[in-house]
Amino acid sequence: MPEHLTPLFMTDEEIAPRIASKLTAIESKAMAIIYERHGLPKRDPLMGGRRYWPAVVRFFELQYGIQGQQPLKQTPTEYLQSEEKGSEHSSDGRYKGLFSVNQVAERWLCSPALVRTMVRKNQIRYVRVGKLIRTPLEAILEIEAGNTEK
Numbered sequence: 001m002p003e004h005l006t007p008l009f010m011t012d013e014e015i016a017p018r019i020a021s022k023l024t025a026i027e028s029k030a031m032a033i034i035y036e037r038h039g040l041p042k043r044d045p046l047m048g049g050r051r052y053w054p055a056v057v058r059f060f061e062l063q064y065g066i067q068g069q070q071p072l073k074q075t076p077t078e079y080l081q082s083e084e085k086g087s088e089h090s091s092d093g094r095y096k097g098l099f100s101v102n103q104v105a106e107r108w109l110c111s112p113a114l115v116r117t118m119v120r121k122n123q124i125r126y127v128r129v130g131k132l133i134r135t136p137l138e139a140i141l142e143i144e145a146g147n148t149e150k
Contacts, residue, residue: 009052012029041059097137101115
């Protein structure tokens with residue numbers, strides 16, 4: 001589609017092939033979650049959950065150092081690898097690699113109730129620490145990658 005006919009707001013499915021033609025829907029969703037933490041424009045609920053396309057383009061121009069700006073310090077892959085090494089939870093290291101329900105919900109841009117429902121239905125691996133529910137990073141990455149076979 002010629003640029004002057006490109007809509008201002010686009011779904012992630014419409015954006016993915018414009019960013020990287022070989023991305024699957026699962027891969028693009030996982031990358032969107034990571035990139036949002038670094039400034040990718042969020043979906044606008046008033047526009048049907050679409051992203052403002054010119055701002056998405058600007059984000060990637062800045063991400064890759066176009067127009068004299070410094071790129072981000074980490075790519076999505078580097079970000080995931082740093083999460084695997086570090087702790088998302090306690091400073092004393094007792095629960096390294098385990099995420100709370102709220103942390104998983106924030107990561108996936110969903111409600112904590114949805115994550116609890118997934119736990120209750122055994123749709124996601126988890127461990128209990130007393131009364132607390134914790135999800136291992138590997139389980140989160142499996143779902144993000146679409147590898148949910150048991």
